[in-house]
Amino acid sequence: MPQHRQPASLHAPSAMVWVGFIAMCTGMFMAILDVQVVATSLPTIQQGIDIDPDKMSWIQTAYLIAEVVAIPLTGLLTRVLTMRWLFIVSILLFVVASAGCAASGTFSTLVSWRVLQGFSGGTLIPAVFSAVFVLFPNERQAIATTIAGVLAVLAPTIGPIIGGWLTSTYSWHWLFLINIIPGLVSALVAWRCLPRHKADLGELKSLDLVSLVMLAISLASLELGLKEAPTAGWTSSFVAGLLVASLVSGAGFTVRSLRRKRPIVDLGHFRDRNFLIGSALSFVLGIGLFGSVYLMPVFLAFIRGQNALEIGWTMLVTGITQLIAAPIAVYLEKRTDPRLLSAVGFFLFALGLGMSAFENPRSGYDAMFWPQVVRGAAIMFCLLPPTRLALGTLPPDQVPDASGLFNLMRNLGGAIGIAMIDTIIYTRSEPLTQLLWDRLRAGDQAAAAFVGAPADEVVGHGGTFTPDTVAALDPLVQTAASVQAINEAWMIAAVLTTCALLILPFAKPVEAPR
Missing domain, CATH: 1.20.1250.20 (MFS general substrate transporter like domains)
Incomplete structure (x- = not known):
């Protein structure tokens, strides 16, 4: 290029x-x-x-x-x-x-x-x-x-x-x-x-006011639909109506934009292969980045019962690691193919997400330390090189439009990622609760250890529990099932982040700045 x-x-x-x-x-x-x-x-x-x-x-x-x-x-x-x-x-x-x-x-x-x-x-x-x-x-x-x-x-x-x-x-x-x-x-x-x-x-x-209205309707409907889908249901008439409105308005906006000489947003940037791939990487990063920043407070607040200040101190590990890694990222970004750096960054970020998928109801600062270190070290490698891939070869007069699209993709990835996470937590908690009860009734000591139930309350009951035992175990089982659902959300976010590695080989070489 x-x-x-x-x-x-x-x-x-x-x-x-x-x-x-x-x-x-x-x-x-x-x-x-x-x-x-x-x-x-x-x-x-x-x-x-x-x-x-x-x-x-x-x-x-x-x-x-x-x-x-x-x-x-x-x-x-x-x-x-x-x-x-x-x-x-x-x-x-x-x-x-x-x-x-x-x-x-x-x-x-x-x-x-x-x-x-x-x-x-x-x-x-x-x-x-x-x-x-x-x-x-x-x-x-x-x-x-x-x-x-x-x-x-x-x-x-x-x-x-x-x-x-x-x-x-x-x-x-x-x-x-x-x-x-x-x-x-x-x-x-x-x-x-x-x-x-x-x-x-x-x-x-x-200014094309019709395109402006279409753009606003499409993005607002999508954002609102993604917010409501996990609780109202993806097939509910309200959510389906919002998503259809977003799709129809978005299609209309796209057609008008591609036909106009001076569109509100120049979608023609997506014809540039590196901009397209960089934007896809930005979208994937949004899923993992917004998802991790959302999942940690959910776990710490609802499972561990921490307040905002305690959550903040726990999450500070990511920020400190990121600050330490930043000068290393700058040094390498000036000397290394951005495709290679992006691959390393997204691999490490996916690894850090996957490391968080093995928490239990008693996990705290220590269990979250190393996953945060890995993610914090990877973030700048997921941000700097894809930004150069997407925007680094464009003429200056095209950068503001392209930057808007590039950053929009990250926000949309985050919105979709959070909607996906909420859907997993809402829909998986109940079947996981039933599965844990089945394992406890079968005398599964691993399940008892995960739930935090005393072994003598689980083993030797012949598959039945007294009402008092059920009442004592139920809060523990509910909490453990929520943790398992959160773990599944971590793992799916990790898998989706790994998908970035599949599209990087299609990017064209970009000369590193000297």
Whole structure:
């Protein structure tokens, strides 16, 4: 694949450019962190403004739907506003929305502000990753991608610690108030330091509103359908209707986009083999990354009974390992074929996921330590090389659009992965409970040990238990069955992550930056 020459001005990025880029990374970090700190403190928010329990999840869903709609629009918004002004406007809106969330006294007000917060935050991640290839020459892109990547995956790792500490020490309002000062500082620094280009408001004249509506309906319906499917059932009329609406709207959007000279989102990027493969890797990474960050709190909270702060300290192992591995990843990324590094990264990440598939109801920090170390060491190798495969050979004017699609694929992978995990936990727990009872009635000592039941209560009962024994064992069996379902979810995530190795051989060689 031909290497596109970058503007000469990019061959010596000044300290001002680096400072401006770090300001962008800070804004992105706050947007990602916001999702996690709010997720871990939803019960506190629910009690604070008296939200019905069945509506509580909408605090997160409203944000995520708005975010996933905004991500692919980043290219269009960059062309209209320029990268500098897109970031400034987005982070200021994020700050305003955060203040609105903190001041909310009703459910409807909070959800409304969360929509604005999600939409403004959704543009920040692809904007940062496109800035890597627009602001910096090849030899500096690995360092820039590492800075962005470390912050992008560190935020959900430390989120439970920050969220738990804020809610226990202060109040839930501070989950949102912490965004204000860093956001304002980031906007000011970006205004001062990022390169200045002329906005092109004329782009709005060619805006295809029909395509925009189709895109929004498709992504919002898919996100909502994936959220509801595990509990309502994949074949329920509500979920089926949402998924059909997503498919029909998505097909209509695709047809219109491929026929227009200036589409909202240029799907033609998928004709580039390396971009297609890089995006597929991003999708697979989303399944494993979002899935692992979701499964660990589920296990620690519902099985081990830990609070948000305790969960955060346990999960910090991944973040620390990732920070240690980051300079190694940068060094190798400059000298090694990205296809080989991606293969190593996804193999290790799948291994780390699979290592978590052997937990028992008493597993704690020690049992989770080495799986987290393996995953933490692998993350940067699953992020840096695929980003270069997807975006590294595109001309700078195509990067913002392509970055939106690339990051959208990771979010969609995460949404589908979490829906898959929830489905496994909901549907497998009951049959696994029955299977454990059958094994206990048969006197299976391994099953008794896994459940945590005293051996003398299981062996020698001839397949029958007294009502008192059943009552004593039932909570243990229910918990053990949930653990087995969680283990199955870990293993399936590991298998799906391994699939990345099957598509890597089809990527074309990409010259490593020197």
